[in-house]
Amino acid sequence: MILNILASLALLVSILLLGRIIWRRLPELKVLDLESIPKERKSGAKAKILENKFKRQSQEVKEKLGAAISPLKEKFSGLGQRLKDRATSLEKKYKKNSELEGVRSKSINELFAEAEKHIDEEEYQLAEKALIEILARDKKDLRAYELLGEVYRFQKSYDQAAEIIKYLIKLKSLQYRKNHPESQLKKQKLEEAEEAIMESVDVDSDVSRFYDDLGEIYLLDGKPAKSLDCYLKASAIEPNNPKYLDKIIGLAIEVNDPGLAKKTYKRLKEINPENAKLQEFKEALEKKK
Template sequence: MLYNIIPLIIIVVSLGGILYILFRKLPDVSKLDVDDLLEVKQARARNSLLEDRLLRKIKDLKLFKQSGKVNQFFSRVAQYSKLSKRRIQEQIEARMHVKQIKYLTEKGENGTEEVIGVLLAEAETLKQREAFDEAEKKYLNIIKLSPRSVEAYRGLGDVYMRERDWSDTEATLEHLLKIAATEKKILVEDFADLAEVKKNLQKMPEALHYIEKAREMEPNNPKYLDFQLEACLACENIEKAKESLRNLRAINPENKKLQEYGDRIKNAYLS
């Protein structure tokens, strides 16, 4: 019986000791200042730093707006959006163009002619936009499809002429004249353009030859007569220069260069 009571007594005494200690320390716990705890101080310091950082960002945002960078940013976004839209449109047009060319090619010979017509129109548009590199590629592609395309060679020669690439213009126009003669598609401008190219290459006898060819087709063209007279003087062909001057005086009597040409012919005789 006694052995059963002893453990109970020990438990009661222990609980009493614990309660005694708690009641003695309770006033000290109630006086504890939470603000002095290290963890609390650290947490408050972090919050203070975050608040300062947020305030700085807000201040920077105000300066950002005031400096106009916001407008600049959105302007760039708008430009990029337009550029992307344009690229998408170009890709769609390119795909449609490929399908169109494929469809026309499948139609056989008639389809090929239609393809060339489409490509010539595109090349002409590029040329008028002064996109000469792209226009050149387009004309060369046409020549691959149709090696005797007078229109393609004429357009290609015009591209080179606008770029003042006289050597390539010369070769292109000379080949054009050979094909055009066979196809009976020579234009007076073909001779006149080649005469201009020869002049820029300092090949005056050849320039005279081609401008005379142009005059055979348009004998009363004042521009061609004027060119012929200049070429005759450059080649020292005085008799032909006199004849050209007479024709020019008859066709264009108000030409301000008539007196000058007359003086140059006289000086050529004296020399």
């Protein structure tokens, strides 16, 4: 409706400008001296001259009219595009707000179920969206962080996945440092959190599991030395866990640390003599001699 009114106004202005220019040119047409043309010429020649002069004046009028209308045309054209862009923007904003409202109306349990479903179906961006909404409501939700780390790992965003697990370790360290504010966690070095955890008499097995996850991420990212460091820390928390000992032996051989590999091999043989990989490790160690 507004665009129609503006277009009508532009047309009216154009007509008025055209009329004004023609009115100003009328005296020039009146003073055209036809008598100055030699009488021996035919009257058709006079008409031709008059026609040519009128065409020149018409062209001038057309050019001036075009120059006058062009800014108006561009202005109204730009206005139309701006109105269209604004409508599109409002539509997107409404849609986004509607979606956000839909997400926020769900419970934490519903969001977890939704995130796990999306992970199973490899819809990782949708899973990430649900998990971030959970963390927006509860910044200490360990389960949400773990699942988010999985999402990034599946997406092969290993740096992001590693950062999530490191933050989990820092977050978990709070229960061993009662006076440490959560607000300082992001600025804190991982080593400080690890020191507090390792010095604790009773460490939750969740922490060793976080190191296991971090070790897997580093391994996928082609960083065996960092992966080995994670499994050594996991084993320090759970020294009799055969999975961690198994990983340490394999990684120690890979990074060419036969001393650590042999020591860990003996430990694994003591606590789990039926381990199927013992013979494989033994042969690998003999090749290192």
